[in-house]
Amino acid sequence: MSKILRIALAIAFIIVFYTGELVGIMFDYQGINVVPTPTWILLLFATCAANVASAFWISRADPPRNLAFWGLFLKVCFLPIFLADFYIFVLMRSWFPPSPEVSPLGFFLIAPYVVLSCPLMIVSSCYGFAAIDRARDEQLISPERARKYKWGLALPIADLVAAIWLYARLRRLDGTAPTCTPDDDPLSPAHTTPQPVADIDDILATRPAQTRRAIPHPWPTVLPLAASLCFIIASYAGGPVTMIFPPPYPTLRIDVWFLVMFVCALATIVSADAFKGAHNPKTLALWCLVFKLALLPFFLTMTLIVLVLGSYFFAPRGLIFVTFIMLPLLLLGTYCIMRVTSSHGSAAISRARNQRLVCRETANKLQRGLATPIADLISSIRLYALLRRLDDASETTTSETL
Structure with a gap:
């Protein structure tokens, strides 16, 4: 209550x-x-x-x-x-x-x-x-x-x-996890093979069906992907991008665009956090990377607008105050959109840390990278490459054991 x-x-x-x-x-x-x-x-x-x-x-x-x-x-x-x-x-x-x-x-x-x-x-x-x-x-x-x-x-x-x-x-x-030694860090040269530890999501998955609440199979995949797709469509359907590059299709008014973007962003963040236990970290990292690549033209356009507005700081006095308000708001909005695109990556890091696939120090480095503009794309590529390498190594170890 x-x-x-x-x-x-x-x-x-x-x-x-x-x-x-x-x-x-x-x-x-x-x-x-x-x-x-x-x-x-x-x-x-x-x-x-x-x-x-x-x-x-x-x-x-x-x-x-x-x-x-x-x-x-x-x-x-x-x-x-x-x-x-x-x-x-x-x-x-x-x-x-x-x-x-x-x-x-x-x-x-x-x-x-x-x-x-x-x-x-x-x-x-x-x-x-x-x-x-x-x-x-x-x-x-x-x-x-x-x-x-x-x-x-x-x-x-x-x-x-x-x-x-x-x-x-x-x-x-x-959300702290037990601290691991340098040998447990996948980025450390002394690391050999990953040692995943089952977290609470895996424990629930191994219980009998009658003792846990069943979740419809398609929804953990459909809802996060649908929310992310709606966010991508809304980004290109209004706002600064359509003002600079008028598209041939109907666009949203700026006031409606803000509301639609807020709803889609909230749905993306909530669905990414709520259904992260239904997917392995590699899948979540792949979604994050695809999400960022899909919005890369959007961020390039916003960077162009920021550079143009920044040039007005050297203009006559009357334009300085307009730029002083517009530029911080534009930077803040771009950063918020960037953080939304990192939601699946943050969920992947959290799940990988709970399974002890990555050390807490490594997870913190990756989280800081996803929260930093420009470096977020590099961190998402690095995260996916790391989790894919660990997943392949785990499958190789399992096949050799069998």
Whole structure:
């Protein structure tokens, strides 16, 4: 019940904030009924208080990784507001230079946007504070590290970086496997043959059919592939690519494209994680590599757009502010799409690590490679080549034993 309530309150907070009249004026909503300002302020305070109560009391027994995830989720969802506020701050500073005559007027114009950002940072950091307290009580992190994370979540701009590091650390601690020696590392020269160890998915697969819940055979394969295919089609059916290279087929409007991409990305990530136990790591790594190769023209186009926008930094002063907002949003969107294409690869690494096909250190290197732009394609090729070599070596060893 606490999980459902936590999710509902976080989504309600996002919806209430983005449907307000002040935010509608900021982003120039057209054709959307916004909530009047007095009602919006009342609903905003109510959802803020509900999320704070959910973080510190209702969901206090939940795992710290889940709390850290929802704190990071809220910060990412409110990132357009923070970027818009920062842009307005820079614009106001250029219009009202520091002087005794105009400084009060500039402060009066900037103050509402600063006040608007405060509840977002505070509420989104509450889930992080609760995650830190619970992780410290469970001795997952030391008190010194907990204080550093809290200071990071309490500072503007640094709070997003601290939320990312907190969730990454708790996720790594939550999914740790026994550390293997250098002889167990497939990348080590001393490694001879892989020694796979059955994980929980393999144990469930060997149980009698009447003692485990049967899963329809085609769905673990059909659903992840269908979600990935829909994501690829949506990428080429709208957005920046169709603006640069108009295709002969009908395309999606930019607002509809964002919604379709979000739904397809969520379906891809959830299906890749939910059905990873039904496939061996080599198959998942192959899907990841094909996924990235299918979207390679998309990323090349986005790189071209980034280079063109980057050249406007040397243009007259009026274009610098436009580029200052568009370029970070474009880079952030491209990185999020790249992370979606790495979902099958992350599932392959997780499953291979649980089976002790790769060492934890090697798995961490591959995960960092999949999370790095440009290097993600190289890491996916390396991951597939490694798992294929291990699979061939395991089959050879089995045939020789027989």
